[in-house]
Amino acid sequence: MPSNWLSALGLYAWAQADESSDVKSLINPLKKFTYQPPADGIDDTYVVFVIGETTRWDHMGILGYNRDTTPKLAQEKNLVAYRGxxxxxxxxxxxxxxxxxxxxxxxxxxxxxxxxxxxxxxxxLGF
Incomplete structure (x- = not known):
């Protein structure tokens, strides 16, 4: 009698349980954060991601490094910067x-x- 269906059933059950535990730890950012775009259309809000394997947070002036390595970013008002x-x-x-x-x-x-x-x-969110 074939028994491969038992293995498949076990793998399926494990995958469902694993996914269920993943979902419980998620936070829906659409519920936690809000952004209301201006009624008259596009505003001057920009979202910039600095991505690079050679960019280190401890060598960025905007994050406290003693050299001014990010002078143009430092001039931006309402800048939100964090250690990535x-x-x-x-x-x-x-x-x-x-x-x-x-x-x-x-x-x-x-x-x-x-x-x-x-x-x-x-x-x-409207960006």
Whole structure:
């Protein structure tokens, strides 16, 4: 009597339980953050991501480095800057998981296919 269906059933049950625990830890950014675009259309709001495997937060002037390495960014009003960390050591690998959530796809390769990335969220917020 074939028994491969037992293995498939077990794998399916495990995948469902794993996905359920993933979903419980998610925060919906659309519910937590709001952005109201101006009624008259486009405003001067810009969202800039500084991405690069050679850019380190501890060498950026806007984050306290003693040399002025980011003079143009420092001139921007309403600038929000924070320490960023990459989820991998190569840009190609990092970009896939960088904009999903902490951990990216390292423990679940299907995660990036199932969740919205930051760009989809920004679009839904009106950017």
């Amino acid at each position: 960390y990459s989820c991998d050591t190569a840009t190609k690998l990092s970009l896939r998981c960088m904009f999903v959530r902490e951990g990216g796809a390292s423990d679940n390769p299907q995660r990036t296919l199932k969740e919205q990335n930051v760009f989809a969220v920004l679009k839904q």
